[in-house]
Amino acid sequence: xxxxxxxxxxxxxxxxxxxxxxxxxxxxxxxxxxxxxxxxxxxxxxxxxxxxxxxxxxxxxxxxxxxxxxxxxxxxxxxxxxxxxxxxxxxxxxxxxxxxxxxxxxxxxxxxxxxx
Numbered sequence: 055x056x057x058x059x060x061x062x063x064x065x066x067x068x069x070x071x072x073x074x075x076x077x078x079x080x081x082x083x084x085x086x087x088x089x090x091x092x093x094x095x096x097x098x099x100x101x102x103x104x105x106x107x108x109x110x111x112x113x114x115x116x117x118x119x120x121x122x123x124x125x126x127x128x129x130x131x132x133x134x135x136x137x138x139x140x141x142x143x144x145x146x147x148x149x150x151x152x153x154x155x156x157x158x159x160x161x162x163x164x165x166x167x168x169x170x
Contacts, residue, residue: 067104074102076120
């Protein structure tokens with residue numbers, strides 16, 4: 055019997071492909087992006103090639119770096135992420151999801167800080 059996980063797309067590869075396209079559109083090298091994010095070029099390459107998962111903090115950092123909407127990075131149905139300034143033109147549903155994810159990430163960061 056086929057599990058649901060077997061049919062779902064590989065999220066790491068989807069995000070990585072979107073990030074690679076964003077980087078190339080901005081005419082940046084992996085080294086440029088890695089330096090700006092404060093990580094090694096090897097670590098960024100693994101993210102872009104879908105060979106590693108990202109923490110929510112890293113996902114948030116990268117979405118802000120490229121100025122894109124986090125849900126678009128996570129949604130396999132979206133070809134390319136919308137720029138943050140385009141969010142105002144999205145549906146109320148998309149805006150609610152965006153607000154929920156931003157709150158979730160903030161709450162998770164605060165919880166993590168308190169736990170240390």
